[in-house]
Amino acid sequence: KIVRDQHLPAVAKDGDYQLAAAASRHGKVDGIPNYPSIEAMLAAEAGLEAVSLCMPPQFRYDAARTALEAKKHVFLEKPPGATVSEVEHLKAL
Template sequence: MTPIQLAIAGVGKIVYDQHAPAIAGNADFKLVATASRNHGIEGVTAYKSMAEMLASGTAIEAISLCMPPQYRYEAAREALGAGKHVFLEKPPGATLSEVESLKHLA
C-alpha cells in the first residue's frame, strides 16, 4: 500500500514531541510538507502558510491541523475546500457551530 501523503499545519512543541515521531514510525503515512510561520521539520518541505502550501502543487492527500482551536476552523475550511482529508486535534473547533459547519463541509 502506498503511504498517505500527509502535511502538518502548525508546527510547535507537540508536533516535535508527539506527531513527527508517530508519523515517522508509521509506514502508512509519509510527511511531505509543513505549513507554519516560524517552524519546520528537518528534511520536510516547509511553507509559511496553508495557502502557500496548497498552491505549491505538492502532492498532499491529508493535512493534520496542529494549531490552537481558534485557528482550526479557517484552516480546516481551506483544506477541505482544496479537497484534502483533514485530521483535527481535540477540541475540533472553538465552538460547536464551527464543528457542525465543518461536518457539513466534509
C-alpha cells in the same frame, strides 16, 4: 511542542503515512518543504492527500476549511474547533 513530541514521531513510525510538507509562520521541519501558510503549502503541493492541523482551536477553523475546500482529508486534534458551530460547518464541508 506537541508536533515535535507527539505528531512527528507518530508519523515517522507509521509506514502508511509520509510527512511531505509543513506549513507554519514560525516553525520548520527538517528534510521536507516548509511553507509560511496552509494556502501556500496547498498551492505548491498539489499531490497532498491529507493534512493534520496542529494548532490552537481558535485558529483551526480557517485552516481546516481551506484544506477541505481543496478536497483534502483533515485530521483535527481535540477539541476540533473553538465552537460547536465551527465544527458543524466543517462536518458539513
